[in-house]
Amino acid sequence: MTVQTVALLAVGTYLLRWCGPLVHGRVDLSPRFQTVLSASATALLCAMAAVSALTTGHGFAGWARPLGVLAGVVLALRGVSFLVVVVVAATITALLRLAGVS
Amino acid sequence: MRSLCRTLDRSLLRDIAAVALAMGIVGASFGALAVTAGEPLWVPVAMSLAVFAGGAQFATFDIAVGGGGTAAAVAAGLVLNARLLAYGLTVADVLDVRWPARLLGSHVLTDQSVAFARAERDPRRRRAAYLACGVLLFATWNAGTLVGALVGRTVGDARALGLDAAEPMVLLALVLPALRQRGVRRAASAGTAVALATVPFLPAGLPVLLALSGPLLLAREGAAVEDATEEGATDEGAANEGPADKGVADGTAEGAGVGREEGRA
Structure with a gap:
């Protein structure tokens, strides 16, 4: 750099x-x-949003991140506050990775 | 700043603060990533201060550190940031202020500040939302980057914490209300599909720009009728309060204009 x-x-x-x-x-x-x-x-x-949720480099990002984001979207559509939505998306992504889902 | 707070209501300020906080976390992951890759502290800090565009910072950094060379790295970042040009046109009325303010205000043009500005119809609230989001985001993004760079090696993997989900989540949450309008939704879905389909074989940044094909194709469908009403450039005086501003306020911002009102109703 x-x-x-x-x-x-x-x-x-x-x-x-x-x-x-x-x-x-x-x-x-x-x-x-x-x-x-x-x-x-x-x-x-x-x-x-879609590209950063679903891809890394030129390929699929793996399931953890899109599933985390999807959970966040469901909450956002129900009017849950921004911060909760973001924290939930990150937490679910992290938990999925902990469980072995990439 | 105080008058900003008076113009904006509390729930909007809370939303802006939440987005700023979330982007601070993304900024921290950028700082951590940079020093973990072996770069000195000033690199992520200077990038966040002077570039202040998350996607481009990550993209340029990846290419430069991966040995792609200055030209390729800068080109990728600039292609990714080319969308800021379109954003600048949509919120130009917000930045119709005196020159020093305009020069500084332009720097905080981001996905997020534009989305908040577009959600407001009243010109004063548009400007207040834009500036509040822009300034707060600048503060948290840079603070986050610095903290991330300082403690980067001890925090460990940002991916393990799921922090890479924060940026797409923020963008999606911001754009959802605008998608209530059917025409806009069709344009955005078509464009997004094109972007995703081209990710495997196009350089970083270009797929996102190709999303413009969605709105452009739909615009052609309805073009013939409206061509008659199109006007050329007018002189400066007339343009200030001209139909351009009204077009945004009445026609487009309404649907794109988010369901902050709708949500409450």
Whole structure:
């Protein structure tokens, strides 16, 4: 891990963050574009969640993590608070691994 | 900060604090992972401060430590963070403030702060939710990273504690309310399916970006009718209070806008 790697990633990431606010007020985005953009943000969040729940590298992550997350989702849908949901997901994942499920 | 707390109600602040706490744990697992892999303390600490994007930090770190080279490592992180560009457009109204604040506020643009902002319709509450989540998350993420890096070798395996489930869990819990709207749900499911299907053979980060195909395909279906209403760029003055803001407030944010209200009703 080099200083360049950290610096390049930091600068690039900041520029990506900055583009939206920079463009705002200069370019008028059509309502349809706004709708698509909003759905895109949701789709990206979903994909990010699914990929990090189900995969490690290029393959399946094993059952422990997805099952833990699934338990959390069930609780979240029932309106249980965020913190409990996250703790339950991690605990079930840990217990499954303890029981030998990867 | 005090006015932030007054604008946001207690249950929302509790949700934000819970997410921040959970991400602090994920940050700790990043710090621990980095020093366990033999990196000096400054590497995870500097990354969390300057990059402040969990997925990209893990991805870049894995590739760099695995010997993938600077270019590949940085590219993977940036591809993963390209979604921040789309997020920036959806919450740009929140950051329509004076320049110093805008420069700093942009840095706390994350999956989580955007999700909280989008759940609010009132402009003041949007901004307050965004900033409260962004600032708190920045604090816990960095504190977590530092603690994880300091005690990393003694804690042992973050996986054994199930901590790798925390990040997807936080993201899912945040996105669930937006999925109540049928159109959005279809777009997101299609996109997520594409992302998962391409994970085995595409470099890290790209599959997530391909999830954009879902909303884009659905947009094409309804495109013909709405093309007539499309407008070009207008001058700056008009755009500030222009239809762009209203579009978000009335049309899109409503469904995506989470069932914080619905949940209570």
